[in-house]
Amino acid sequence: MDLTRPSDHIDAPAPDKLAQPQLGFVGYLRFFWRQLTSMRTALFLLLLLAIAAIPGSLVPQISSDPNGVVQYKANNPTIAPILDKLGVFTTYYSVWFSAIYLLLFISLIGCVIPRTKHHFDALRAHPPKTPARLERLEGFTTRETTTDAATAIESAAAILRKQRYRTEVYGDSVSAERGFLRETGNLVFHIALIGVLVTVAIGGGFGYVGQRVVVEGYSFVNSLSNYDSFNPGRFFRDSDLVPFTIAVQRFTPTYEQRNLSALGQAIDYTTDVTTTLRGGSAQPGIIKVNAPLRVGGTDVYLLGNGYAPQIIVRDPSGNVVFSQPTPFLPQDANLRSLGVVKVPDGLAKQIGITGFFYPTAIEDAKGQLSSNYPDVLNPLLSLNIYTGDLGLDNGKGTNAFALNTDSLTQIAGRIAPVPALKLGIGEKVEIPNGLGSIELKAVPRFVSLDVHHDPSQGWVLLFAVLVVGGLVTSLFIPRRRLWAKAVTDASGAVTLEYAGLARGDDPGLDAAVAELAEKHAQQLGRSVES
């Protein structure tokens, strides 16, 4: 019996229904193990995994779309808590999803280990004895010959060896086997899958992902306190951060200008930077989408960009109380951008500002502003001003990109006596109530950089390549056995019999047997003539 395959594998012998002995404790363990490692279980788990992956594509995931989750929860107040409890917002990290793939991999390991052992044995073993009745096997064919049995078989063995079969002569027959690579490939494929899982699970823990928004002309240092957001792996230590500095010199977008169907569509983003490793000199570099910058074993990606209007706030006597570029978040393809400025100190009252920046402003008949081109052609900044307690002094952290206006008083804007303040570049306006003035000095651009360090990804790639290699070998290399046998009858006439046996899918088996018979006949014919 072939113990190497699960008992319900198509190549395994049919189960004996009657033999059902009493099972003890070990017997039950063995029974469950066999169930887990059976083909049917593997198939069931594979299909279950496919089904279990679906909900995560229907509902936004915290890992890839955190804002989507917040919005989904707000829109579906009844079902969201249930989904939350089931872990649907973190489907791919949930207990049930992990349980399925872990069981699948345990089943896989339970299947692969005995097969690997058997395969090692098979690699050293001799081809099996020639079956007594070849006519029962695939592609059975016969040829008459005048050569004697021993010579004929020796010649058949030579042909088979030339075709890279391993051969063994048993009496007046030769047994040949080839295609061990098929099983090798199959095992490599499955082991490489385990390799991918293990490297992702363990290797991923040593990496980190950080985001940082940098305005043109500014730089950032690769240290924990400098990130806007930071996700370390499980085994990450602060000392893993290679201390380098990236200074963003210039961000240059290119927008389509001629093709009317794509007017304003971005066709290139280029970020010119200089990088400095500790103790090194500054190196120029370029970061583009699809072309990250590698510095100190870390990859830096360009993931977003926008405008960071440089707003200067002065008190009534002209002293600067606020002056810095503030990244405004793009709201649409034409970069209508929303931003928040908080000025807690220096003026008679705390002021909060929410504003829209329009790189190419147009005003419709109702006075509604919008941007119709992403580049700076007709820049306009529109600001609503609030006074009141900004809530920055109570020690609680607040979102820099949001202003809670509930307890604030609007002094310029739609519901205030003074309409929203509007400024072009270089323009200056007075803040109502004599609080001071606001100037739009310039509008530099910002880039949003992702810094990734994942020491395991080279290994993941290696295993992925092995997955493909193993798959191709296991699917397209036929594993087959061929036999040639010389039968001498009472009169001394020799009949040669040929047949084959496939293990797994082997569409070319019949042709291979026929080819062997043909080649052999030719060779014997020649040797008789000579």
Place this chain on the structure above:
Amino acid sequence: MTATLVSFSNIAVYSAMAIYTLAFIMFTLDLARRSAPAPVRLDVERNAASASSGSTKLLERLTTDAPADPAKKTPRYLRIAMSLTVIAWVLHVSADVMRGLAAGRVPWANMFEFSLTATAIIVGVFLAVQFWQDLRFLGVFVTGFVLIALGIATVNFYVDVVPLPPALQSAWLVIHVFVASLGTGFFALGAALSVVQLLQARREAGKAARLNFLDTLPAADRLENLAYRVIVVGFVLWTFTLIAGAVWAERAWGRYWGWDTKEVWTFIIWTIFAGYIHARATRGWRGPRSAVLALVGFGAVLFNFTIVNLFFKGLHTYSGL
């Protein structure tokens, strides 16, 4: 220049669709002919056995129809259908090439272009496979499917030629998307074979008594083997697509796998077809069950291309719609 090429390309697409329609009709007529009064394969034997009493004329007609005899001339409808398919495909490919020239890049950067290319590849795979096996009986399925896909693409997905956004400017666009389309072509053919296999299995079980044309087609287990061989090629290509996509994602988005909706569905499809391949090796799962899995898998491929592209939120938002 661009406008001229685009209009030529569009004319070529519509012409190809017209000729595919004719080919579809011819393939259908061929199936109808196969359903002709006497079930062929059975009757050849029966008539041969009673040759002395049977009419010579009838015998001749039946032997010409029998697919088992490749030396005989191909039936006329089938010949015309195949010629029309080749002509339509040449137009189809030239439409695709002109579209690419007009855009100055590979013609698969939005849903319209992807549909155009993927359908051309499906027909290309169908035509190429004929050199290996006579699968012309799948012509109805293939031309019908491609016609519907092209119809939807031209009416609902059409967009003008636009430049590539920065995220798509990569050599991986050429490799990843092309191999995905090639895989889709093999899965489509596998699905077609599985449909015929299911019908054939029903007929062999004595259920589909009225589908006489099935008698001229290969037996269910042979169809299953053919489907399997076509699908494993698709599976290898799909595995490559998945890995190439991960490598590209690492370049473009800074992570090789992030459970983006499109990644999830590509993974689901991979898992279903992995299940299909295991089903073939599991006792009790050969036959109709594995055929159903192949169809579910292809259904997921179509779902991934249409519903996921249009209605699911994710990073693969390149439909251009």
